[in-house]
Amino acid sequence: MEESRKQEEISQKREIEKRVHPKTKEDFKVLLEELENWRIKEVQKVKGDGGLSAEEKQLALKSILDKETELLQTIDKLKIVANKENKQEKIRKFLKSMSDPKLWLRSDQRFTEVHTPFTLRAKELMEIYYGLKLKKVTIDERLDILLNTKWTIKE
Numbered sequence: 023m024e025e026s027r028k029q030e031e032i033s034q035k036r037e038i039e040k041r042v043h044p045k046t047k048e049d050f051k052v053l054l055e056e057l058e059n060w061r062i063k064e065v066q067k068v069k070g071d072g073g074l075s076a077e078e079k080q081l082a083l084k085s086i087l088d089k090e091t092e093l094l095q096t097i098d099k100l101k102i103v104a105n106k107e108n109k110q111e112k113i114r115k116f117l118k119s120m121s122d123p124k125l126w127l128r129s130d131q132r133f134t135e136v137h138t139p140f141t142l143r144a145k146e147l148m149e150i151y152y153g154l155k156l157k158k159v160t161i162d163e164r165l166d167i168l169l170n171t172k173w174t175i176k177e
Contacts, residue, residue: 045104053097061090121145150174 040049068074068082121144123135153167 043104044100045108050097050101050104053100057090057093057097061086117144117148117151121148146174 041053044050044053064086065083068079068086071079074082121141123137123141125133126136128134150167150171154171156163156167159167
């Protein structure tokens with residue numbers, strides 16, 4: 023009983039996190055579906071309210087449209103942020119996979135890590151990449167990074 027409640031809390035927190043910080047296409051699809059459902063309900067409320075004049079209905083529909091536009095802009099901003107984060111994560115994974123040592127299976131079913139010239143070079147280039155991305159470095163540190171890049175490229 024206690025365990026199932028904890029699982030529900032964890033899944034609920036995950037769902038909230040997906041809505042606040044969406045990352046995948048599915049997360050954005052859920053947000054857009056929820057927005058559409060909200061819009062439909064609000065329009066039905068306005069059209070079903072007989073106490074409103076035609077002019078008041080127009081104003082209410084306009085405010086719904088304004089709110090929907092604002093929410094769509096927010097979703098687009100979240101998409102831009104997610105795309106940047108996903109791109110950086112993809113680059114990081116790629117550089118890491120290129121620079122990781124190769125694993126060779128031995129006859130005793132254990133693995134041996136082998137650093138090849140390619141993995142060593144990839145590791146060096148990965149370190150240069152991250153060095154060039156650093157923002158808060160002194161002028162001397164930046165010059166060292168650039169000189170290291172220059173000599174590595176000349177090789």
